[in-house]
Amino acid sequence: MSLFLRLLFRNKLAGFGAVVLGVIVLLALLTPILPLHLPNETNTANRFLRPMSEGHLLGTDHLGRDLLSRLMWGTRLSLAVGFAAALVAGLLGAAIGVMAGYFGGRTDNVTMRGVDMLMAFPYILLALAIVAVLGPGLLNALIAVAVVNIPFFARNIRGVTVGIAHREFIDAAKLAGMGHTRILLTEVVPNIVPVVVIAMSTTIGWMILETAGLSFLGLGSQPPQADLGSMLGEARSALITAPHTSIVPGVMILLIVMSVNLLGDGIRDALDPRLRSGALARPMATTRVERAEAPAPKGEGLLRIDDLETQFHVGSRIYKAVNKVSLDLKPGECLGLIGESGSGKSVTALSVMGLVASPPGVITGGAVRLEGRDLIGAPYEVLRSLRGRKVAYIFQDPLSTLHPLYHIGDQLIEAIRVHEHVTHAQAHERAVKLLEDVRIPNAGARAKAYPHELSGGMRQRVGIAMALANDPDIIIADEPTTALDVTVQAQILALLSDLRRDRGLAILFITHDFGVVGQLCDRVAVMYGGRIVEAGDTAEVLAAPAHPYTKRLIACVPELGGGRRELAAIPGLPPAVDDLPAGCAFAPRCDKAQTACRADEIDLTGDTHKVRCLYPEGAS
Numbered sequence: 180m181s182l183f184l185r186l187l188f189r190n191k192l193a194g195f196g197a198v199v200l201g202v203i204v205l206l207a208l209l210t211p212i213l214p215l216h217l218p219n220e221t222n223t224a225n226r227f228l229r230p231m232s233e234g235h236l237l238g239t240d241h242l243g244r245d246l247l248s249r250l251m252w253g254t255r256l257s258l259a260v261g262f263a264a265a266l267v268a269g270l271l272g273a274a275i276g277v278m279a280g281y282f283g284g285r286t287d288n289v290t291m292r293g294v295d296m297l298m299a300f301p302y303i304l305l306a307l308a309i310v311a312v313l314g315p316g317l318l319n320a321l322i323a324v325a326v327v328n329i330p331f332f333a334r335n336i337r338g339v340t341v342g343i344a345h346r347e348f349i350d351a352a353k354l355a356g357m358g359h360t361r362i363l364l365t366e367v368v369p370n371i372v373p374v375v376v377i378a379m380s381t382t383i384g385w386m387i388l389e390t391a392g393l394s395f396l397g398l399g400s401q402p403p404q405a406d407l408g409s410m411l412g413e414a415r416s417a418l419i420t421a422p423h424t425s426i427v428p429g430v431m432i433l434l435i436v437m438s439v440n441l442l443g444d445g446i447r448d449a450l451d452p453r454l455r456s457g458a459l460a461r462p463m464a465t466t467r468v469e470r471a472e473a474p475a476p477k478g479e480g481l482l483r484i485d486d487l488e489t490q491f492h493v494g495s496r497i498y499k500a501v502n503k504v505s506l507d508l509k510p511g512e513c514l515g516l517i518g519e520s521g522s523g524k525s526v527t528a529l530s531v532m533g534l535v536a537s538p539p540g541v542i543t544g545g546a547v548r549l550e551g552r553d554l555i556g557a558p559y560e561v562l563r564s565l566r567g568r569k570v571a572y573i574f575q576d577p578l579s580t581l582h583p584l585y586h587i588g589d590q591l592i593e594a595i596r597v598h599e600h601v602t603h604a605q606a607h608e609r610a611v612k613l614l615e616d617v618r619i620p621n622a623g624a625r626a627k628a629y630p631h632e633l634s635g636g637m638r639q640r641v642g643i644a645m646a647l648a649n650d651p652d653i654i655i656a657d658e659p660t661t662a663l664d665v666t667v668q669a670q671i672l673a674l675l676s677d678l679r680r681d682r683g684l685a686i687l688f689i690t691h692d693f694g695v696v697g698q699l700c701d702r703v704a705v706m707y708g709g710r711i712v713e714a715g716d717t718a719e720v721l722a723a724p725a726h727p728y729t730k731r732l733i734a735c736v737p738e739l740g741g742g743r744r745e746l747a748a749i750p751g752l753p754p755a756v757d758d759l760p761a762g763c764a765f766a767p768r769c770d771k772a773q774t775a776c777r778a779d780e781i782d783l784t785g786d787t788h789k790v791r792c793l794y795p796e797g798a799s
């Protein structure tokens with residue numbers, strides 16, 4: 180709760196709205212005990228007294244009634260009706276939306292067509308019609324406002340529920356034998372409550388306005404009862420001669436609606452989990468850089484990463500995802516970056532082109548040099564011109580990176596034309612050639628397919644073709660074969676290997692599978708807890724792993740035809756990068772660890788085969 184309030188008040192306008200609304204609600208609650216005139220007490224001798232008159236701070240109306248008192252009682256009534264209408268519309272609308280979205284089929288059709296019919300009328304006409312049938316009065320105005328707003332909630336919530344109803348956790352609940360009522364109450368409703376709260380918080384102001392509108396027309400509260408709309412309606416005839424009688428309720432309506440809307444926006448933002456995790460809705464175009472100075476280059480290379488540090492700053496917590504990582508990639512070389520989930524491989528790869536989302540990501544140190552030019556802190560335009568053209572990425576799940584509504588050919592054409600001024604026809608020809616290069620059969624026809632029409636392996640070939648679209652020098656492949664079965668995985672690896680040879684591509688290949696590294700990579704770097712713990716030629720590391728972590732990682736890979744042996748899982752879990760232990764991060768899971776391992780930082784030592792360990796394997 181305190182986190183929610185902190186996030187809410189971080190948005191200054193929402194904080195202002197909360198304070199203004201809080202004061203108004205408090206005054207409205209205290210109205211019965213405040214020393215005010217009676218709101219309906221008339222005194223025609225004192226008609227239209229100006230504000231600041233004796234005994235009448237805001238003056239009086241056409242019947243000599245005290246405006247301050249009527250304002251307070253009227254505000255109380257308008258707020259109560261607005262909140263009640265929002266609650267009724269929100270609950271009924273949500274219930275209809277949940278039922279229609281969850282059960283689908285005929286239930287959905289019948290209820291939604293009813294809702295559509297309600298929506299087909301202009302809402303104010305519908306409200307007028309309802310009040311005309313029920314008769315004027317505040318309760319009937321409340322019913323009318325609630326009814327005309329039900330379709331808004333029903334439609335929104337139905338959409339959200341349809342999205343949830345087919346999710347795996349609902350299937351799991353069904354498989355576990357839960358009934359519909361239980362699934363609705365325990366699985367669906369908790370997921371839609373934030374949406375209902377957000378929709379209600381942003382529509383209360385609107386409903387207060389609608390109720391005031393009906394009262395203004397004489398269909399809501401009836402004389403002598405005051406609400407803000409009826410006060411405005413009664414003041415209409417004296418708009419010029421006694422403007423204060425209109426201004427007083429008008430300003431109050433403005434304050435209430437404005438503060439409710441500002442607060443509603445703030446509540447919506449504060450309930451957004453991305454905001455809660457520190458990732459404010461709009462990430463910057465490139466990763467934020469807070470670096471003292473660039474370290475000197477430690478050598479040559481097409482791509483050199485020197486002492487890179489990337490962190491996530493979430494509230495007061497600092498996640499050291501990448502901690503002084505150094506790597507280098509030569510033209511035509513394949514470097515494997517391997518480690519368990521969460522070791523920092525993807526963040527390292529994304530830092531290269533400033534693609535880590537900020538906030539919360541921050542590059543706090545190091546350098547990334549492409550052909551000698553430091554890219555850390557480079558302007559967005561520079562990075563944009565290099566992204567795709569010099570360095571291209573292939574991701575694990577092409578279905579989430581390919582646009583679902585465009586033909587794959589068109590997406591390739593777009594990728595080509597981002598960097599090259601070629602005609603559509605030329606780009607199309609190139610796109611088909613690229614699809615042929617990645618060995619997609621019948622490439623011309625396949626260019627017209629949508630991503631969902633292709634198999635996982637074919638989609639990943641399209642992902643590779645996208646990466647090749649601008650003939651880059653470097654491809655960063657982030658677990659591109661993890662989601663594929665072994666035969667397709669072998670085909671994709673063979674394809675990457677051929678492309679590397681034919682085009683002289685340098686590849687940074689991220690994986691957690693030493694088997695894949697053995698097949699494809701010349702060199703390998705092993706990551707653990709955001710640091711490189713071992714690096715060297717693949718054959719050398721595979722034959723004689725020096726770090727106990729590498730050794731255990733290799734032992735996890737089953738060997739075909741290697742006879743029956745126990746697969747050695749690594750006990751324990753990787754460390755949380757916001758609370759790394761002192762010394763070696765692997766020490767808590769290492770059976771060779773000594774006291775010294777837990778004391779100070781350990782250096783990466785060695786020449787071509789480097790290791791960060793005080794007691795490496797094989798050493799006497």
Ligand SMILES: Nc1ncnc2c1ncn2[C@@H]1O[C@H](COP(=O)(O)OP(=O)(O)OP(=O)(O)O)[C@@H](O)[C@H]1O
Pocket residue numbers: 458491493498500518519520521522523524525526527539691755756
């Ligand atoms: N937005 C974020 N906020 C806080 N921590 C984050 C955020 N994104 C990533 N991290 C942390 O950074 C660390 C490195 O994550 P990264 O995705 O690079 O791991 P990885 O080795 O690529 O794992 P995987 O193989 O599962 O993709 C993890 O511990 C992760 O929890």
